[in-house]
Amino acid sequence: MDLSYSEEQLLLKDSVSRFVARSYEFNRRRDNLHSSLGYSAENWALFAELGWLMIPFDEEDGGLGGSAVDLMILMEEFGKGLVVEPFLATTVLAGGLVAALGSDRQKGDYLSPVIDGAMQLAACYIEPDSRYCLSRVTTKAVRDGGGYVISGKKCVVLNGGHAENYLVVARTSGDSNDQSGISCFIVPNGVSGLSVDNYRMNDGVPAADLVFTDVRVPESSVLGAIGDGFKALESVVARATFAACAESVGIMDELLNKTVEYTKTRKQFGVPISSFQALQHRMVDMFIACEQSRSMLLMAACELDQGSESSLKAVSATKARVGQAARLVGQEAVQIHGGIGITDELDISHYFKRLTSIENLFGSVDYHVGRYMSA
Template sequence: MDFELSDEQNLLKDSVERFVKDNYSAEARAKLVETDSGFSRDHWKKMAELGWLGLPFSESVGGFGGTAIETMIMMESMGRGLVLEPFLTTVVMGGGLVAEAGSEAQIEAIIPEVIEGNMLLAFAYAEPQSRFDLHDVETTATKSGDGYILNGHKSVVYHGTTADKIIVSARTSGNARDKDGISLFIVDNNVAGLSRRDYRTVDGQRAADILFNNVKVGADALLGAEGKAYPVIEKIADRTTAALCAEAVGVMQAAIDITNGYIKERKQFGTPIGKFQVLQHRMVDMHMEAEQAKSMSDMVAMKLELDDVEDCRKSIAAAKAKIGQGAKFVGEQSIQLHGGMGMTDEYSIGHYFKRLMTIEMLFGNTDYHFKRYAAMA
């Protein structure tokens, strides 16, 4: 695919890569994983100063009016370092929902704070029974006076531990799997009736299971039109999936570089194992998977800026499925070529493998998106 970046986009790419190089050695990342929040507030402030947190938002609210291509550039570069800061959850997901569905007052109150690095967001969409279906929502929002009362259980809310506000999908009407009747609400993380179980995910990030027990919110907590949130959720899910595809490309490329360096140094019978032809062939296969993934990620980023929603959605399903396959292959081969060393926490390759396997599952795994693509095709 002929895909050339502009001068400004190349500057952005260089800037993110420099940030990763300066701040995300394997040792530095391991220390961040062990902290209470699981990421660095100083890094987050630095991202704000560099303008990255305002990248996808319109200039009218202090953003830079960036496109999906700029988001792809950032996610791919951050994937190389397994960056832990909540760019995906706060900017792409939470910020995207507010910018897309919010009232003028909600946008003015939240987006500038996100851009300045003063507010973190999380999106609580998944439930224990929902698997990958965004419309499978049993959490309810019942009208009470001039507000609503939320009850339900949201699972695996990434960065729900540290978010200042949580955007919650809840059912205001209809049956549990209806696409109509779903609404979005902006809820403070410390509101009465909300309880969390915080934990570390397998890839070293933070998530929470959140229970809503008669949580009262005002009418101003409603994000967008009541009962009409599903199209907005689907749109932001598509953009998030595209961002995850870009991140997977960066993770795969870094895993290949690490593995290539290892087999050049690791000796067997007095010879670097990288000279064995069978391992050279395996590295070529890994490179081919990464290049295919890169092409599909680039294609999706470009199609997100076009008006053909159905074609874009079909491309996203194809990309997530194919990149999921490639991520699994590259991750497994990287571990195998490292031998037993690859399974230890001391070696970085295991952490790249874990992140690839997590990305493969987020917003629909490989099988799910193959079926989704087949249904649309």
């Protein structure tokens, strides 16, 4: 099997790499993260101009028809720079739901502006007691006249504070754990009855908890067929999980490289600590973990691109392995750097925080091990 990148993929990798090197100096990135938006609007417009926001979508939807490998390349490079722009939240997650379920009119109204960089979306599917289970939906959408009334709570909504529209997963029929009866609605930010509580996660990325109290939406807000949204949600979240794994691999690569470089310059007893055999063994373990994660990522990319029935299983296997590797690589990087490794002034701590957040995003290691076994 030929696992080498095509010429177009090499150009994409080079383009993103040059952007990170040129525009994502650590202090500038930290300033963007601490701004009111939590990212740079200028960078987001540049993403649209360069066509990166088109990559996950089919050509008939106005995208580039990018493969899972294309998405992997993009997210790995984003991980190396700790890119904070809401590509995962708006483009992969929320945009993916519109692409999977939306009508032509809805795609024109919501997907095209996302591709152009003119609209921010957020996917609301996690609930306080769902524990990663996508079918555990208690938020209700009740038919009322010519529309629906939505009531319930959603948590950890990525980009929730700045989205202009929300993709809300709600139950229109069935019990709280049924896969059938799950529907998706487009709800504008600021609608009556919607409460948004903004906060920052451990890695500084903005998120929000949303409370829907008798929020009324028209019939036209329904995405896809009523009660038939679970499979699309499962597929989109699997692709987002894969994208997060690719970001983790990029972060781990950067932590390994920075740690090796540090040990070559840091001296004890008059010699670089890279000469200490115990540290060499630990860095070899970091390298092996990175390479194993990349191999799993490539396997999942192939499964996703082939549309294999085992693609969900492959994504769970990848998420579990990457999560285990992320903990090892992150902790070793911090420990080898010593006390300075946990300070806000050093980028190592920020890479570690992001890895820790991703480890619990879209399901923990234990969750995906169990999901893999049950599959």
